Amino acid sequence: MPSRRRFIAASAAAGALAAAGAWSLLAAAEEPVIRVVARRFVYRPSVLRLKRGVPVVLEFTSADVVMGFNAPDFNVRTDIIPGQVSRLRFTPDKLGRFTFLCDVFCGDGHEGMTGEIHVAA
Amino acid sequence: MAGSIDRRQFLRLAGLGGAVFASGLARAADPYGTGTGAVQQDEFYFVQLSDTHWGFEGPAVNPDARGTLPKAIAAVNALEVQPDFIVFTGDLTHTTDDPAERRRRLGEFHDIARGLKNPNVRFMPGEHDAALDHGAAWSEFFGPTHYVFDHKGVHFIVVDNVSDPAARIGAEQLAWLEADLARQARDARIVVFTHRPLFPLYPQWDWATRDGDRALALLMPYRNVTVFYGHIHQEHHYKTAHIEHHSAKSLIFPLPAPGSLPKRVPIKWDPAHPYRGLGYREVEAQPRPPAFAVTEFPVRG
Numbered sequence: 001m002p003s004r005r006r007f008i009a010a011s012a013a014a015g016a017l018a019a020a021g022a023w024s025l026l027a028a029a030e031e032p033v034i035r036v037v038a039r040r041f042v043y044r045p046s047v048l049r050l051k052r053g054v055p056v057v058l059e060f061t062s063a064d065v066v067m068g069f070n071a072p073d074f075n076v077r078t079d080i081i082p083g084q085v086s087r088l089r090f091t092p093d094k095l096g097r098f099t100f101l102c103d104v105f106c107g108d109g110h111e112g113m114t115g116e117i118h119v120a121a
Numbered sequence: 122m123a124g125s126i127d128r129r130q131f132l133r134l135a136g137l138g139g140a141v142f143a144s145g146l147a148r149a150a151d152p153y154g155t156g157t158g159a160v161q162q163d164e165f166y167f168v169q170l171s172d173t174h175w176g177f178e179g180p181a182v183n184p185d186a187r188g189t190l191p192k193a194i195a196a197v198n199a200l201e202v203q204p205d206f207i208v209f210t211g212d213l214t215h216t217t218d219d220p221a222e223r224r225r226r227l228g229e230f231h232d233i234a235r236g237l238k239n240p241n242v243r244f245m246p247g248e249h250d251a252a253l254d255h256g257a258a259w260s261e262f263f264g265p266t267h268y269v270f271d272h273k274g275v276h277f278i279v280v281d282n283v284s285d286p287a288a289r290i291g292a293e294q295l296a297w298l299e300a301d302l303a304r305q306a307r308d309a310r311i312v313v314f315t316h317r318p319l320f321p322l323y324p325q326w327d328w329a330t331r332d333g334d335r336a337l338a339l340l341m342p343y344r345n346v347t348v349f350y351g352h353i354h355q356e357h358h359y360k361t362a363h364i365e366h367h368s369a370k371s372l373i374f375p376l377p378a379p380g381s382l383p384k385r386v387p388i389k390w391d392p393a394h395p396y397r398g399l400g401y402r403e404v405e406a407q408p409r410p411p412a413f414a415v416t417e418f419p420v421r422g
Contacts, residue, residue, distance in 0.1 A: 070324070105286040
């Protein structure tokens, strides 16, 4: 019966979508989230310990003024706006220690507002 | 300027050493595209001073913070043949959160710069001057933060990549640049003054302009382009395709070579070699042979 076949097909598709959605949620839930607070002229934490090939979500907030987060070696950056949470997802693809910095001039001390990403195997 | 310039005489008169090189900036036969044939181009030179950071205090890196700029100005005033003009490529003052203090520093700097024998002085802001108020205070003293002028057959373009604290030139200024360049012949002699490097010299130390690639793309069709900038507190020379980029020394403290140390911290003052790493620059525009010759000078106590 055509109408029943359509119903079954629709149900199967919905089931597949639900399964895919659940998988995505599961994967997202498994990704480590690191919360970073930017405050003139420091990041807390200032060292981000990551694993190569493992996606990570960085969540930034600002305790005072507009800041930036820039990790040039991974070609990722975001603005950090007071009152908002800035999320940045990326997957480190190389081992070592890499500088990140504030790339939005924020005052006397801006030049020293840096941190490090440590990527291990 | 009477007669031709003897660069060696400048070196002797100043009593200072320095590297000299030619930029290879070729002469334009018709820099404005007038189609009227060769345009008269005189030999001339200008002086570049940069990153004076008036208001900075840090005895460990410069115990003569209030004396270094006046010494440099005295050295320029002592040149037997005065430059056609003097340009300050940004960070005239050291940043402060206090708008009144910012204006006080800018005012003091303005007064000191008036001590230059040659009144033909060009200014542009650095991020320390302009980023915290988008250039508002700086413009009260010095006018527009980006502009153009012409001098003896050379077209000078001042690009502001600091009034936006995110180090962007911005779409509006890029459109202005594009419109200005459209009026130039492809072989025009073009000099760009800016504060930050237009190319990504070392982004890990914020030595870049976020949309500098767009400015360079606009400049790329022009065959004779040279960029003079500051920001990195040291002499540095680089080429992106045919475009030359020359950074100037600071007049407050030197910074390490790009990436040579974990952090970009000022180099400490060496009592055995006071003012080492500080200085100013002469840039000589020569129609024949076609080139700019650049000379670096330290500051002497």
